[in-house]
Amino acid sequence: MKRINDAFAFARDARVLQGTLAVSAMERLHDLLAEVSGEVSWQLEGFRGERGEPMLHLTVGGCIPLACQRCLEAIPFELGVDSLLEVVPANADLSQDELEDDSRDFLPVEKELDVAELVEDEILLSLPVAPRHERCGLPGAAGAGERINPFAALAELKGKPN
Template structure:
């Protein structure tokens, strides 16, 4: 059984202490993920090591493991996505810091010397998910209607030709509007 993770930490202090956080992040504590995932989604195993890069940058190296169950956008049935995300981010206190990118790390902006673990983990999980949830092979809920472009154009033309003669154009009163001024 994994430990519970703290809510927020001072990441720079943890880097100086060379700490490692290992624990579980319950699905019910991830509200943004709950918007796109089904309740069958399980908890996530988290392993974060606070250390320094070879050049001395404060970094977080670790992983997030678990599974997310989402609704397939074709057949509307559950589809499971494994989350196996490796984390390598450099901590910075200002947005214009270019050193993390130059060294091959993603930059993570830390404000007020606080890092909210829940937000950090939730961002990593959301980035690991596909843009559209779907099975590799499944049938859509409703049958697709396929038509060639020429058939669509012919249908539109025939619909305009079928206009009843007795129906008045509601914009007919506006045709002389500009002439009266």
């Protein structure tokens, strides 16, 4: 898999990389999948931001078979990752205001960047917390219309002689 030797130069020189990545190579995803198969396509573009800061634009597409949290069967999930990341030195001191700014996503790197790891990270961030089929419903939703009163049997006994 591709490694970028200098992420800052990659962004400064407006380079572009693209390729595919096998789902089987993304081990942190395996526990979330119904089956480990297929591949995803990705593209990484470097550029300079409005303030001259090094930026990366990552897009990832493809379909992965997530495991339904209710029945454990496959749910085809279409990836639509589209991330803008500001490259910062790994030891950069970011202010609290910068960290809380929701319009910016930081990518701390030493110099070298593992593209496969970045792609997997961004896929993990894009996944639903608890994927489920529509037909599987929410936990506790089954029979929600028929609410059973646990004291109904006691009410029937009330007033009956011993």
